[in-house]
Amino acid sequence: xxxxxVAAVRVKPSTRLGLPRPDPVRIHTLDLVVPLVxxxxxxxxxxxxQADHPVKETILNFISSLADVLEHFPLLAGSIxxxxxxNLNIHSDNxxxxxxxxxxxxEFPGAHVQGLDPRGVDIGLPAPGDPLVAIKFTAFTxxxxxxxxxxxxxxxxxxSTMDFTYAYARRFANKPYLSTVxxxxxxxxxKYFDTPSAPVSSLPLLDTIPGITILPSNQLPPPFPLPxxxxxxxxxxxxxxxxxxxxxxxxxxxxxxVTTFQVLTALLWQAxxxxxxxxxxxxxxxxxxxxxxxRERAPTRAMVQDHFCGxxxxxxxVSLTQGQxxxxxxxxxxSAVKRSLKEQLEPEFIARKIKTLESMDFRRFIPNTxxxxxxxPKDLMLGEDLNFGFKFTEDAHDASPAHSSPKGxxxxxxxxxxxxxxxxxxxxxxxxxxxxxxxxxxxxxxMKDAMLKEVQAWTIEKPTVILTTPQNLxxxxxxxxL
Numbered sequence: 001x002x003x004x005x006v007a008a009v010r011v012k013p014s015t016r017l018g019l020p021r022p023d024p025v026r027i028h029t030l031d032l033v034v035p036l037v038x039x040x041x042x043x044x045x046x047x048x049x050q051a052d053h054p055v056k057e058t059i060l061n062f063i064s065s066l067a068d069v070l071e072h073f074p075l076l077a078g079s080i081x082x083x084x085x086x087n088l089n090i091h092s093d094n095x096x097x098x099x100x101x102x103x104x105x106x107e108f109p110g111a112h113v114q115g116l117d118p119r120g121v122d123i124g125l126p127a128p129g130d131p132l133v134a135i136k137f138t139a140f141t142x143x144x145x146x147x148x149x150x151x152x153x154x155x156x157x158x159x160s161t162m163d164f165t166y167a168y169a170r171r172f173a174n175k176p177y178l179s180t181v182x183x184x185x186x187x188x189x190x191k192y193f194d195t196p197s198a199p200v201s202s203l204p205l206l207d208t209i210p211g212i213t214i215l216p217s218n219q220l221p222p223p224f225p226l227p228x229x230x231x232x233x234x235x236x237x238x239x240x241x242x243x244x245x246x247x248x249x250x251x252x253x254x255x256x257x258v259t260t261f262q263v264l265t266a267l268l269w270q271a272x273x274x275x276x277x278x279x280x281x282x283x284x285x286x287x288x289x290x291x292x293x294x295r296e297r298a299p300t301r302a303m304v305q306d307h308f309c310g311x312x313x314x315x316x317x318v319s320l321t322q323g324q325x326x327x328x329x330x331x332x333x334x335s336a337v338k339r340s341l342k343e344q345l346e347p348e349f350i351a352r353k354i355k356t357l358e359s360m361d362f363r364r365f366i367p368n369t370x371x372x373x374x375x376x377p378k379d380l381m382l383g384e385d386l387n388f389g390f391k392f393t394e395d396a397h398d399a400s401p402a403h404s405s406p407k408g409x410x411x412x413x414x415x416x417x418x419x420x421x422x423x424x425x426x427x428x429x430x431x432x433x434x435x436x437x438x439x440x441x442x443x444x445x446x447m448k449d450a451m452l453k454e455v456q457a458w459t460i461e462k463p464t465v466i467l468t469t470p471q472n473l474x475x476x477x478x479x480x481x482l
Contacts (some may be wrong), residue, residue, distance in 0.1 A: 005103040008118075010131070011063055012096040013070035013077040021074045021092035024083070028187040029357045030311045031154050032088075033212075033365055038119040038134070039161065040150040043412055047143035047393040055139050059101050062137055062147075065171040066097060070133075072181045073164055075309060076155060081128045088125075090132075090155070097133035108144035116148050126152055133164075143393060157311045158376065159293050166385060173389025182309040189312055190358070192298040193351035203348065205356045210344060211289050211317030213366040221363055229445035230424045235452060237264075237437050237459045245458065249331040258334040262341070265290065265373055266333035268427045268441065269318075271454040272371055273325040276424050276443050282323030289369035290316040290341070297347050314350045316340050317369060376430035387412045436463055 048058075070077040074092035081091050100118045118136035126132060132155045138146040149168070151161050163180035170177035194200045208214075215221060239260065246263045269288050277286065294314040295303040303312070318340040325333065343349065357365070390412070422428075422442040429439045443451045 004105055008098060008100045009063065010096050011066045011070065011099045013074065013094055014067040015071065017071060019071055022185040024089040024091045025075060025185050025187055027088040027090060027154060028189065028310060029362045030313065032362045034153045034311050034313065036124050037153055038150045039153050040117045040148050041161065041165065042116060043147040045145040045390050045412055048145050049391045049393055050143060052391045055103065059137060061172055063099055065168060066099060066135065069167045069171050069177070070097060072167065072178065075185055076133050076151065076164055079129050079132065080126055080154065095129060095131050097131050097135060100136040102136065102138045104138060104140050106140060107142040108140040116146050117150060118148060119150055125154060156309055157313055159295060160309050163307050169386050169388045180307055182307040184306055185309060187310045189308065190351060190354055192303040193347055195299050198348055200351055200355060203352050203355055205359060206352050209353060209356060211287050211315060211367060211369045213368045214360065215364040215366060221366060228424050230422065230442045231445055231448045232422060233441045233443055233448050233451045235439055235455055235459045236462060239435050241458050241460065245330060249334060252331065256335055256338060258338050261375065262334045262337045263330065264429065264437065265337050266330045267458060268373060268439065269371060270325050270330065270333055271451065272425060272427060272441055273322065275447050275451045275454055277322060277370065280322040282321060284322050285319050286322055286325060286371065287369040288318040289367070289372040290318065291374040292316055292345065294350055297345055297350055299347055314353055316344045371425040371427065373427040
């Protein structure tokens with residue numbers, strides 16, 4: 001077999017429109033308490049029509065479209081530097097983005113093929129002058145195309161990344177693409193919570209922040225612990241399976257009404273603790289951190305309308321003891337999740353939390369959550385506007401990441417960061433369509449079979465038909481409303 005063709009180019013933002021570049025933007029505390037990693041999103045395009053999308057023209061279109069979109073996202077085309085006071089800022093200095101393309105002399109072997117990510121395992125802040133966006137396009141001889149879009153987490157969360165991805169996909173397909181470009185670049189989230197009835201200036205700071213330990217001003221943070229060897233377990237469930245459990249809980253007058261998300265969170269959390277933390281004392285508190293898109297919690301939805309760029313995750317913390325998690329029924333745990341979401345997602349609470357975080361040196365914050373759960377919301381990940389306008393060949397191919405649907409049509413498959421080295425207790429869920437959830441859980445090395453046995457009562461076999469871009473999506477259900 002001949003060697004694959006691999007090349008990389010630095011794509012500078014276009015200057016066709018002569019758009020002004022914003023002043024340096026100071027990175028917010030919420031940008032620094034996230035994992036300092038590159039977050040990849042993979043798009044698997046089943047055998048593409050070579051008549052409509054030949055490889056060479058496709059690569060050139062990806063590059064030119066990227067240049068145009070970067071002109072409208074100057075922060076993502078910039079780099080991170082310290083100012084004279086030691087603060088970190090994003091400079092719109094036209095560093096650009098890395099674009100890698102690879103032509104592999106083999107048929108597509110499956111969605112977990114190695115080498116699709118342009119960055120790989122790269123932990124820490126980018127060096128000054130390094131790009132904040134990297135993209136890789138891989139073409140296989142069977143006609144399967146794979147696109148990996150990865151941004152550094154310090155630049156933004158999933159919502160910000162998908163705003164950029166939407167514009168990129170629409171520009172590539174030669175459609176109007178400016179609807180998700182942010183209206184402002186400064187990272188001042190508190191201004192969106194400043195209302196006449198509850199001005200931010202009058203809000204008191206929180207005495208404690210759920211899920212975070214605040215060190216005394218004279219105490220240095222401890223060194224990061226070495227990561228424990230972990231296995232990443234993958235499994236699936238359906239909305240029908242979860243609905244059965246939810247309906248059984250909600251039919252009881254002794255428990256509050258819970259949602260599908262709250263039931264899924266309870267099931268995952270309980271299973272993870274039983275498998276990964278059975279050795280802890282029963283009275284030890286175990287905190288669960290829930291990643292939440294808080295934009296929709298701001299009054300008047302102004303934060304959503306402005307497409308706030310950055311990280312805005314007012315993480316919710318749920319606290320139960322090890323004994324409660326191991327021995328209680330799912331209804332008890334789901335009810336605890338519901339209470340914490342209600343209390344900690346009130347706009348005033350979020351404003352007080354952000355104000356407290358802004359008042360201190362972020363190096364004094366130590367997360368104290370043993371478990372973390374991120375749910376990739378369906379309405380951000382799915383939709384025809386995110387398929388880059390690709391047309392696929394009609395003939396089925398067994399090596400394709402998505403088999404033919406009952407109607408004989410193919411769809412794009414999206415996967416999110418399966419190969420990131422997660423710490424033990426990390427849980428992720430992504431809705432693959434309106435029915436199927438894919439889950440990833442990091443457990444101690446050698447405990448994969450134990451985890452699969454723990455969840456077998458409410459999971460399914462790996463589905464053979466995975467469609468991720470249905471024509472008619474149900475109403476939006478972002479995790480901010482869960």
